[in-house]
Amino acid sequence: MTPPHIPEYERLVRRWQRERMLSFVGPVMRVVCVATLCGGLALLVVPTSQQLVVGMLSAVLALWLGGGVFLAWRYFKKPTSAALAKRADSVLGLPDDLLALSELPAPSSEWGEAAWQRTREQLASRDLNQVWPSKLSRASLVTAVVAVGLTAAVGWLGVVKLGQERARLAQEEAAQQVRIAAAEEVLQDWKEFVELTDDEELKKLFTEAGRLKEAMENRDPMAAMLEMNRIEEKMSALQETINKESLSAQAAQMAEAFEAFEGMGAMSAALRNQNFEAAEKEAEKLAAKLAQDPKALSELRRDAAVTEMLASESKTAASRGNQNLSEALSQMSEAASQAGKKGGVPNDQLCPPMKTLKDQFAQESSRQNRGRAASLSKNQMEALRRKLRGESVCDSMKMPSLCSTCAGQKPGGLKAGSSPGGPPQAEQTELAEAKVQESATGQQGEGESEVRTLSSTTGTGAAVGGGKKAQFSDYVELSQKAVADENLPLAHRRVIQTYFERIRPVAETTTP
Amino acid sequence: MIEEPPTPSLTEKPEEQIALFRQRFDALQSEIQRVIIGQEEIVRQSLMAMVAGGHVLLEGVPGLGKTLLVKSIAAALHLKFQRVQFTPDLMPSDLLGTTLLVDDGRGHHHFRFEAGPIFANVLLGDEINRATPKTQSALLEAMQEGHVTVGGETRPLPQPFFVLATQNPLEMEGTYPLPEAQMDRFFFQLLVPYPAESEFARILEMTTSGVRTEISSVMGGEELLEMRKIAAALPATATMRQRAVRLVMATHPESPYATLEVKRYVRYGASPRAGQACIAGAKIAAALAGRLHVASEDLISVAHPILRHRMILNFEAQADGLTADRILDSVITAARAAWAKEAE
Numbered sequence: 022m023t024p025p026h027i028p029e030y031e032r033l034v035r036r037w038q039r040e041r042m043l044s045f046v047g048p049v050m051r052v053v054c055v056a057t058l059c060g061g062l063a064l065l066v067v068p069t070s071q072q073l074v075v076g077m078l079s080a081v082l083a084l085w086l087g088g089g090v091f092l093a094w095r096y097f098k099k100p101t102s103a104a105l106a107k108r109a110d111s112v113l114g115l116p117d118d119l120l121a122l123s124e125l126p127a128p129s130s131e132w133g134e135a136a137w138q139r140t141r142e143q144l145a146s147r148d149l150n151q152v153w154p155s156k157l158s159r160a161s162l163v164t165a166v167v168a169v170g171l172t173a174a175v176g177w178l179g180v181v182k183l184g185q186e187r188a189r190l191a192q193e194e195a196a197q198q199v200r201i202a203a204a205e206e207v208l209q210d211w212k213e214f215v216e217l218t219d220d221e222e223l224k225k226l227f228t229e230a231g232r233l234k235e236a237m238e239n240r241d242p243m244a245a246m247l248e249m250n251r252i253e254e255k256m257s258a259l260q261e262t263i264n265k266e267s268l269s270a271q272a273a274q275m276a277e278a279f280e281a282f283e284g285m286g287a288m289s290a291a292l293r294n295q296n297f298e299a300a301e302k303e304a305e306k307l308a309a310k311l312a313q314d315p316k317a318l319s320e321l322r323r324d325a326a327v328t329e330m331l332a333s334e335s336k337t338a339a340s341r342g343n344q345n346l347s348e349a350l351s352q353m354s355e356a357a358s359q360a361g362k363k364g365g366v367p368n369d370q371l372c373p374p375m376k377t378l379k380d381q382f383a384q385e386s387s388r389q390n391r392g393r394a395a396s397l398s399k400n401q402m403e404a405l406r407r408k409l410r411g412e413s414v415c416d417s418m419k420m421p422s423l424c425s426t427c428a429g430q431k432p433g434g435l436k437a438g439s440s441p442g443g444p445p446q447a448e449q450t451e452l453a454e455a456k457v458q459e460s461a462t463g464q465q466g467e468g469e470s471e472v473r474t475l476s477s478t479t480g481t482g483a484a485v486g487g488g489k490k491a492q493f494s495d496y497v498e499l500s501q502k503a504v505a506d507e508n509l510p511l512a513h514r515r516v517i518q519t520y521f522e523r524i525r526p527v528a529e530t531t532t533p
Numbered sequence: 534m535i536e537e538p539p540t541p542s543l544t545e546k547p548e549e550q551i552a553l554f555r556q557r558f559d560a561l562q563s564e565i566q567r568v569i570i571g572q573e574e575i576v577r578q579s580l581m582a583m584v585a586g587g588h589v590l591l592e593g594v595p596g597l598g599k600t601l602l603v604k605s606i607a608a609a610l611h612l613k614f615q616r617v618q619f620t621p622d623l624m625p626s627d628l629l630g631t632t633l634l635v636d637d638g639r640g641h642h643h644f645r646f647e648a649g650p651i652f653a654n655v656l657l658g659d660e661i662n663r664a665t666p667k668t669q670s671a672l673l674e675a676m677q678e679g680h681v682t683v684g685g686e687t688r689p690l691p692q693p694f695f696v697l698a699t700q701n702p703l704e705m706e707g708t709y710p711l712p713e714a715q716m717d718r719f720f721f722q723l724l725v726p727y728p729a730e731s732e733f734a735r736i737l738e739m740t741t742s743g744v745r746t747e748i749s750s751v752m753g754g755e756e757l758l759e760m761r762k763i764a765a766a767l768p769a770t771a772t773m774r775q776r777a778v779r780l781v782m783a784t785h786p787e788s789p790y791a792t793l794e795v796k797r798y799v800r801y802g803a804s805p806r807a808g809q810a811c812i813a814g815a816k817i818a819a820a821l822a823g824r825l826h827v828a829s830e831d832l833i834s835v836a837h838p839i840l841r842h843r844m845i846l847n848f849e850a851q852a853d854g855l856t857a858d859r860i861l862d863s864v865i866t867a868a869r870a871a872w873a874k875e876a877e
Contacts, residue, residue, distance in 0.1 A: 103772065107872075107875050107876040108876050108877070110876065111873065111876035111877075112876075116822075116824065116828035116829070116830055117770075117772075117773070117826070117827075117828040117829055117830075118824075118826070118828075120770065120772055121768065121770050121773075121825075121826035121827075121828070124770035124771055124772060125768055125770065125826070131546065131547055132547045132766070132767075132768060132825055132826075135547045135548050135825055136825040136826055139548075139825065
C-alpha cells in the first residue's frame with residue numbers, strides 16, 4: 022500500500038497515534054478508579070464469598086488488562102489519510118492543506134506537486150513538538166497514580182478477605198464433616214439393626230437408607246433431606262398401620278375380663294401393662310395347660326359381667342377388622358355365659374381361643390417392636406436433620422449418639438448411666454428403681470387372684486401393697502419403658518433390653 | 534462581442550498562475566478603490582462575483598455609491614457599460630431591444646433589430662425592484678443563459694456579461710420585490726454598508742474639491758476570462774464539495790444539518806445553484822488567498838453573500854426582526870463545530 026501523498030506522513034502518523042493513546046489514558050484511569058473504588062466498597066460492605074472476592078479481583082485485573090489493550094489498540098490503530106490530514110491541519114493551523122493533498126487524485130500533477138511542496142515547506146518550518154505536543158496531562162497522571170494506589174489497596178483488601186473466607190470455609194467444612202460423621206453413625210446404627218432384626222419390612226425400609234448414605238457421601242444436603250423425608254413418610258405410614266392394627270386400646274378391657282378366669286392373672290397383668298410379649302408367653306402356657314386337661318373346669322367369677330365384657334370386646338375387634346380376635350373373644354364370651362350352669366368353663370372351650378389369643382399377642386408384640394423402631398428412627402431422622410442444618414439436638418432430641426459433645430455427660434436412660442455412643446464420660450448413676458418386683462398371685466379353682474408389685478425406690482426393700490389396679494410400676498413395665506421411650510440407637514436397644522432381662526429379679530409368685 | 538481567449542495551460546506552473554491572478558485582481562481593486570472610498574469588502578466581493586461569472590445584487594440606501602461602484606468597475610475593465618434605470622413603466626422591449634420596420638429610402642422596407650441596453654458587458658440595473666415583474670423576468674434568460682430571445686430569434690450577449698443591480702431596502706412602496714427565481718440568479722447579494730467616519734470624511738474631501746479622479750482601464754474582458762479559468766482550475770476536494778453541500782443543506786429547515794434557528798425561522802432554503810456558487814466563489818477566494826486548493830475557510834468567506842438572498846424567511850423571523858445573516862451565523866457556527874469535531 023502506497024502511503025498517501027502527504028509530506029512527513031510517518032512522523033505525523035506517530036504523533037497522531039501517540040495523541041490518540043494519551044488522550045484516553047485519563048478516561049481509562051478514571052474508569053479503573055471508579056470500578057476499583059466500587060469493588061473495594063463492595064468488599065467492605067457486602068458479605069463476601071470466596072467467589073465474589075476472586076471475581077472482584079479478577080474484574081479489577083481484567084479492567085487493567087482491558088484498559089491496556091484499549092490503549093494499545095488506540096496506539097497501534099493506523100489512521101485514515103483523511104482523519105490524519107484533518108487532525109494535522111487543525112493542530113498545525115494549516116488551511117486544509119494536508120486534507121487537500123490526501124484527496125487530490127493526481128499527486129503527480131503540477132498542482133498536486135506544487136501544493137505538496139508548499140505544504141512540506143510549511144511543515145518543515147514548524148516544530149511538531151511545540152505545535153503538536155504529545156504529553157500526558159497532569160490530571161491524567163494523577164488519575165493514573167490514584168488508580169494504581171486504589172488497585173493496590175483493593176488487592177490487599179481482597180487478599181485479606183480471601184484469607185478470612187478460606188478460614189471460614191475450612192471451619193464450615195469441619196462442621197460439615199462432624200455432621201456427616203453423625204449421619205454416618207446413624208446409618209451405621211440402622212445397618213446393625215438390619216442385621217439384628219427379623220422384621221422384613223423394617224429391614225427393607227432401613228436398607229433403602231443406602232440412598233441417604235449415598236447422598237451424604239456426595240455431600241448433597243438437599244438430596245439427603247429429600248431422602249430423609251421419603252424414609253420418614255414411609256415410617257409414618259408404618260406407624261399409622263401399626264396403630265390401626267394395635268390391640269393396645271383393647272388391652273385394659275381384655276385384661277379386666279381375663280382376670281375373672283382362673284389362672285389368667287399373669288396374662289391379664291401383662292396385658293394391662295401392654296406387655297404383649299409376656300402376655301404371649303402366658304397365653305402359650307395357659308393353652309398348654311388347658312390342653313392337658315380338656316374336661317376340667319376353670320373357675321370363673323362374675324360370669325355375667327365377664328360375658329358382657331368379652332362380647333363387647335369381640336364386637337370392637339370385629340369393627341377394627343380383626344376377625345380372629347373377635348372370634349376368640351366371642352368363643353370365650355359364649356363359654357363364660359354357660360359357666361354359671363356348669364360351675365365353671367370347660368378347658369376344651371377355652372383352649373382354642375387361648376391359642377388364637379397367643380397368636381394375636383405375638384403379632385401385637387411384633388407390631389409394638391416395629392412401632393418403637395419406626396418411632397425411634399423418626400426421632401433419629403429428626404435429630405439427623407437438625408444436625409445437617411447445624412442446629413443443636415442436645416436439648417430437643419436428647420440423642421446422645423448424635424451429640425458427641427454431650428455424650429455421657431448426662432444421666433443415661435432411666436439413669437442407666439451408660440451412653441450408647443461410647444464409653445461413659447460421667448460417673449455411672451444408681452438405678453433409681455432397682456428393686457422393683459412383680460408377683461402375680463392366683464389360686465386354682467375358686468378364689469381371687471391378685472397381682473402384687475413390690476417397689477423399693479430407696480433400696481431398703483419397702484413393700485408397696487395395694488389392689489391389682491394400683492400396683493402399676495412393676496419391673497417389666499419400667500424396663501420396657503426404658504427401652505421404648507429412651508431415644509436409643511436401634512441396635513443398642515437389644516443390648517439394653519438384654520441387660521434389663523439379666524438383672525431382672527426372680528418373679529415372686531404368691532398363691533393365695 | 535468579445536471572443537473567448539484561448540485556454541491557458543492551467544496545469545503548468547500553478548504558483549505563477551495564482552500569482553498572476555492575484556496581481557490582476559489587486560490591480561483591478563486598487564484602481565476601483567481610487568474612486569470608491571472604503572467599501573473594500575464590497576468592491577472585492579463584486580469583483581469576485583465578476584471573475585466567477587456571476588451577477589451581483591447590491592442593496593443599500595441611496596447615496597452609498599452603488600452606481601458609482603458599478604460604473605467604476607466597468608471603466609476599470611474596459612468593458613461596454615450600460616445603465617438602465619428601472620421604473621414601473623419600463624417595458625421588456627426597452628431593456629432587450631425591439632425589431633423595427635425600416636425604410637431604406639428606395640422604397641424597400643425591412644426589419645432591423647434595434648438592440649436594447651442589455652447588449653453590453655456590464656449592465657447596471659439601477660433600482661431593479663421598481664420595475665414590474667414582467668420586465669424583471671426579461672432579465673432571467675440573459676442572466677442565466679447569456680442570450681436573449683426577441684421576436685423569436687435568440688441573440689447572444691457579449692461576453693463577459695454581468696448584471697450589477699441595485700435596490701433600496703427602505704423605500705418599499707411602489708416596488709416589486711424580486712421573485713425567488715430572479716434572486717437565485719444573482720451570484721452574490723451584497724449589503725452596502727454606511728461608510729465609516731474616516732471614509733465619510735475622505736469622500737467629502739474627494740467629491741467637493743473639484744478634482745475629478747478618472748479611472749483608467751486596467752484590463753479587458755479577455756484577462757477577466759483568463760482569471761476565471763485560473764480560478765476554475767483550482768481543485769476542490771471531495772471533502773470540500775461535501776462541506777459545501779452540507780452548508781447549503783443546512784439552510785433547509787427539514788435537513789438533518791439544520792440548526793434550531795433554521796428550523797424555526799426559515800421557510801425555504803437555498804437552491805443547488807447556491808452550492809455551485811459556493812464552490813465557484815470559494816475557488817476565487819482560495820486564489821486570492823494564494824492557496825492552490827479550496828479550503829473550508831474559503832467556503833465560509835463566501836457563504837453570507839451567496840446564501841443570504843437564497844433563504845426565504847418565514848413570518849416569525851420577520852416578526853422577531855431576524856435577518857438571514859443572523860441565521861447564517863448559526864449555520865456557519867454549527868458547520869465549524871462539525872468540522873472541528875471531524876478533526877478531533
